[in-house]
Every structure is written in C-alpha cells, then in structure tokens.
Amino acid sequence: MTEGARELLRTVYGYTGFRGRQEDVVRTVTEGRDALVLMPTGGGKSLCYQLPALLRDGVGIVVSPLIALMQDQVAALRQLGVRASFLNSSLTPRDQAEVIDDLTAGRLDLLYLAPERLLQEETLELLGTVRPALFAIDEAHCVSQWGHDFRQDYLGLHVLGERFPGVPRVALTATADARTREEILGRLRLPGAARFVSGFDRPNIRYTVQAKADAGRQLVTFLEARRGRAGIVYAMTRRKVEDTARMLAERGFDALPYHAGLPPDVRTRHQERFLREDGIVIVATIAFGMGIDKPDVRFVAHIDLPKSVESYYQETGRAGRDGEPADAWMVYGLQDVVRLAQMVEQSEADAERKRIERARLDALLGWCEITECRRRALLQYFGDDLPEDCGNCDICLDPPRTWDGTTEAQKLLSCVYRTGQRFGAGHVIDVLRGKETEKILTRRHDRLSTYGIGKDLPDTQWRSIVRQLLVQGYLRADPERFGALSLTRKSRPLLRGEERILLREDASPKRPAKVARKTDYDPGPDDLPLWEALRTCRQELAAEADVPPYVVFHDTTLREMVRVKPTSAQELLALHGVGEAKLERYGAAFLDVLDAHRPAGPEEGATLT
Numbered sequence: 001m002t003e004g005a006r007e008l009l010r011t012v013y014g015y016t017g018f019r020g021r022q023e024d025v026v027r028t029v030t031e032g033r034d035a036l037v038l039m040p041t042g043g044g045k046s047l048c049y050q051l052p053a054l055l056r057d058g059v060g061i062v063v064s065p066l067i068a069l070m071q072d073q074v075a076a077l078r079q080l081g082v083r084a085s086f087l088n089s090s091l092t093p094r095d096q097a098e099v100i101d102d103l104t105a106g107r108l109d110l111l112y113l114a115p116e117r118l119l120q121e122e123t124l125e126l127l128g129t130v131r132p133a134l135f136a137i138d139e140a141h142c143v144s145q146w147g148h149d150f151r152q153d154y155l156g157l158h159v160l161g162e163r164f165p166g167v168p169r170v171a172l173t174a175t176a177d178a179r180t181r182e183e184i185l186g187r188l189r190l191p192g193a194a195r196f197v198s199g200f201d202r203p204n205i206r207y208t209v210q211a212k213a214d215a216g217r218q219l220v221t222f223l224e225a226r227r228g229r230a231g232i233v234y235a236m237t238r239r240k241v242e243d244t245a246r247m248l249a250e251r252g253f254d255a256l257p258y259h260a261g262l263p264p265d266v267r268t269r270h271q272e273r274f275l276r277e278d279g280i281v282i283v284a285t286i287a288f289g290m291g292i293d294k295p296d297v298r299f300v301a302h303i304d305l306p307k308s309v310e311s312y313y314q315e316t317g318r319a320g321r322d323g324e325p326a327d328a329w330m331v332y333g334l335q336d337v338v339r340l341a342q343m344v345e346q347s348e349a350d351a352e353r354k355r356i357e358r359a360r361l362d363a364l365l366g367w368c369e370i371t372e373c374r375r376r377a378l379l380q381y382f383g384d385d386l387p388e389d390c391g392n393c394d395i396c397l398d399p400p401r402t403w404d405g406t407t408e409a410q411k412l413l414s415c416v417y418r419t420g421q422r423f424g425a426g427h428v429i430d431v432l433r434g435k436e437t438e439k440i441l442t443r444r445h446d447r448l449s450t451y452g453i454g455k456d457l458p459d460t461q462w463r464s465i466v467r468q469l470l471v472q473g474y475l476r477a478d479p480e481r482f483g484a485l486s487l488t489r490k491s492r493p494l495l496r497g498e499e500r501i502l503l504r505e506d507a508s509p510k511r512p513a514k515v516a517r518k519t520d521y522d523p524g525p526d527d528l529p530l531w532e533a534l535r536t537c538r539q540e541l542a543a544e545a546d547v548p549p550y551v552v553f554h555d556t557t558l559r560e561m562v563r564v565k566p567t568s569a570q571e572l573l574a575l576h577g578v579g580e581a582k583l584e585r586y587g588a589a590f591l592d593v594l595d596a597h598r599p600a601g602p603e604e605g606a607t608l609t
Helices: 003-014 024-031 048-056 067-079 091-102 121-127 151-162 176-187 215-224 239-250 264-276 307-314 334-346 351-368 372-379 407-416 425-432 438-442 459-471 491-495 527-545 553-566 569-573 580-597
Strands: 036-040 059-063 086-087 111-112 133-138 170-172 193-198 205-211 231-234 255-258 281-284 299-302 326-332 403-404 473-477 482-485 502-504
Touching: 003 024, 003 059, 003 407, 024 036, 024 048, 024 193, 024 425, 048 059, 048 133, 048 170, 067 086, 067 111, 067 580, 086 091, 086 170, 091 121, 091 326, 133 151, 151 176, 151 491, 170 176, 176 281, 205 372, 205 459, 215 299, 215 326, 239 281, 264 281, 299 307, 307 351, 307 372, 334 459, 334 473, 351 372, 351 459, 351 569, 407 425, 407 459, 407 482, 407 491, 425 438, 425 459, 438 580, 459 473, 482 491, 527 553, 527 580, 569 580
Parallel strands: 036 170, 036 193, 059 111, 059 133, 086 111, 133 170, 205 326, 231 281, 231 299, 255 281, 299 326
Antiparallel strands: 403 502, 473 482
16 A cells, blocks of 8 residues: 555655655555544645555545535546546536536546535435545534534434445544544544644744734734735724724735625625735635635734634634745734633523633633643643744744732732723723723722722723633623623732732733744746746636646746756656646646756857857
8 A cells, every 4th residue: 555655646746755644544544444633734634645645445524514616626636637627516517417427437536525515415415325434524624513623414423424435534624622532533433543642733823812902903914024015914893804804905915805794696706806816805704714725824913812722723724734934823812812701601601601702712821821842732632742942933932021919919800899890991991090981980990999090000901800800710801791801719819919910911912023034945036037937927827727726836836947947847746845746737748847947058169268
C-alpha cells in the first residue's frame, strides 16, 4: 500500500511526502478499517479519504454539509485528473441523470453528497447497486448536539454501517474537544474506529486580541497594513455586517457583505468574487465560512466576540490554509459579553445545555484576558500541550503590563453593592466618575459614599476593570436583568483587603497590529515582474477553466516557480503541487512565462571576457 500511495501522492497531487498522520490514516482506511480523524484546518484531511478512495476498488462516497464545499473540492479534483462529481440541488435533472449514469457505469472515483440527500431511501438503494470503496463523513463535528455547528441530518448517518457492512467509514473534523470526539463516535456508531488526533496548533497564524474602543476605527487600522490581501471579517449581526462592509468600501477596500438575509444570487456572487479574485474582504456573519477552501486567506478578523473557543478556533482556522503566515485579530468589549450571555439565557435549550454554553463563553473570556502565551492557552483548552511560548502571538511579541488594581477594584465592588446590585456597568461607572445623569439624580445616587471616588480614571479604564473582574469571577452580569452587576462570594476577601489583585493594562487601540512574518521565500524586487506575470497567467487559465485561481496552483507553487525558475517540464514536475495532470494541462503556459522572463544570454558570436 505504501508504495502505491506514495506514487499517487506524487503523480496526482504533486507532493513528495505525507504530512503528520496522513500516511497512517491512509493505510488504515485503505485496509478497510474505520477511523476518526482530527486535523487542524489546512492539515490535509481531504487527502486522508481521497487517496484510499483511489487505492480501493469502487467509488468513494463523501458526505459534505455544503454545496459550495462540494463544488470547490470536485473542481479541484478534476484539475488533478481525478474522476469526481457531486449530486445536489444545484444540478439540473439532466445533469443529475448524467452523474447517476457515471456512478452506475463505474466512471467515478469520488462522489460528494449532502447528508439529507444520502439518507433518502432512493439514494441508499442506488448506492446498493454499486461498490462503495469507503464513506467519508466530512465536518463530522456537525453530528454533535453540544457542538458549535450542529446539523440535524448528520444524526442519521449511523445507518451507513448497517446498510453497508464491511465498507470502511472515516469521520473527519478540525474542531472537536474530547467530549465532542466521544459523541461523534457514539452517534455514528464507530466503536472500534482507529483514532488519529493531530495537534491543534496552527503555528503560521498570529493571534491578536484587543479591548474594543472604536471597533470600526480599530479594524481600519488593522487592515491598512494588509491592503490587497484576502480576508474575512466576522460581525455578530446582519446590520453590522452591512454597515461595516459599506464603511470599508468607502475607505477603498474591496469589501463585500455576506449573511443569510441577502438574496441567494447576491450571496453566490459575493462568494464567487471572494474565491476567484485577489484582495477581496468578505464581511460576514458565521453563515459564511465552513466549506471555504480558499488557501490564501491572509487574515480573519472578529469585531464581535464569538460564542465559544470552539467557534473562534473554527473561524480563525480559515486563515492561512496554505501554511503561509496569517493573522487572527479580534476586538471585544463588555457589551459583547452581556449580549452573548443574554442569547444563551433566552435560548430554548435545557438547563444543562445552557450551563455548558455559559462555561464555554467563560472559557473564551478568560482566554481573551490572559497575560501569558495565547497559543499555549488555546491549545491547552483542546488538551494539547505546547512545550514553550510560541513567539507569534500578541502577548509573546508585546507582553502586557500589569498593575496593582486592588484599591480600584474595591471602589468598583463597593459601588456595585451600594447601588443595590441592580444596574449595569454603565451606570456604576457614571456613579464612580461623579456624573450628573438623570438616572443618578433621580435615584439619589449622587449622595452615595462611592459617588465621584473614581474621577481619576477614564471610562475606558473602568470598563476594563469591570471586564477583568467579570472574567476572574469577582462580579457577575445577570443577562436576564440586562447585564446588572452583582457581587460573588469571591469578592468578599478582596473587599475586606484580605487579598490583592493584579490587572492587565489594555494595549492602545491606536497601535496597529503587527503584520505576520514574511514567508520563507518572498519575491524580491528583481523577481516581482515574473511573480506578477505568473499570477496573471494563473488568473487567465482559471477563468478559462471556470475555477478559482488557487485550483490551478497555490501561491506556494508559484513562489517555488519564481525561486527555482524551472526550464523543462521535468523540472516543473518536481515542484511542490505540480502533478502529472496539471503539468499536462498548464505546464506549457507557465514555462512560456518563465522563459519570457529569463535574463537574455550573450548575443551569438559575442566574445566573453
């Protein structure tokens, strides 16, 4: 198996070797055994079922949750010379009939289906007439009712083991803690599956978190150093998505909105532009993202807090799938905390589910406020250890300063108590700052002993103190009373002076986030004309083939061309990402570009001295 798999890896995909646990997974599934595969986004999960499908007799059946994901993967596979197709509602009845004809005639290596389509009795009967090589259940975390992206249709996929005994099944995901992994195995009925849990680390992603002051201005500051780069900006509401996209467009960015409330044709057009054009910024709700295979997303920005560490990891994982440097940047504030807590309490979930969601939100808040390596803490959440600080997060690059905030914390806690533990942070801070608002005067809070005792600190610093006291458990914000602050048992020793508290200083929101480090090889000034010519060639070939440019070749492959400057088809074939099908399809065009940009040799008959 190993030699056959390596040969296909070289000739079809253009790769010289496996990454991480890929080879072990390929061997397991090819030998007919079930597997659970957890690999970070960009870690090469798809290869773990595509290669076994090519190595085994029959057709590989892939369960995929989104039409866009199926279309992208099938387009990429066809460029590699793999016989792949999909069955979904985007096809006309005639097109569907052609796919079914290819399936029954044995002309397919891989077939992609949505779970709801697969579970139709008609489809199950159709698959019973062919020989499935394997079943790959992609985005398997969707089966988890405790997860961040639950899909009802995934719950019925356990029937595959009953209807097709002996056919190996492989469940794949990038995001699943220990509890979710057990739920996947239980619900899909894979008790004996081999488990392949790779590390969660994405070392190419730089994590940066800032306190929210003016989210729009902070976002523009972040993006200014990244003009012309593709990225995703996540916002919590549809209105905020549209307002932010409009604001960025007014400042010269190619920014497009994306959310479920837009007409389907607009969503499709915006997604296609993002996939096929360079430098597009998509501003979106979480409706956008899963199934986006674009490898050169250089940043993912959050201007609102996600609902959990799992959601954050999944969303930021869409950056830097090509392994090149990328940024995960986020701002968050006190209002985010209150709004998300309200969403949990107002949901129809049972008490146990609400408790788990609150714990996940608390874990994310704690991660935002830490004063040690951000990557180590993120990996520890998933049970993964990093032996030393990463050197590629905001805290490693610019360690936050801390200060003794005991006196200020006592003032704030005392003010919360004396105002009756019935008001939100805004009113409590107004009392501390000695403001003469109507609410303060009406309730006679200007006569309290805590009125005006916090005039020496600005509102922004008091909000930071409130936020950190919430995260550290000294305060609670009641979502059912619009974020009213109340004391906890933990606050008593602090109020009595029996303990002290260190608080972190917030980084200046005016300071631009550092741009992620350069790639191992970036074209220098002399090579820029060749680099741009190769990108133009790729764009034109992609347009002719009606595929996104990265399906032709990734940026990493183009950089290799610039660095190595191959002169023959054999030298081109030796580059990472160039397989035989792509060499035959595109090799001549790229070699022509390379030849046109070679330095001119000496004229015929000239004498060298």
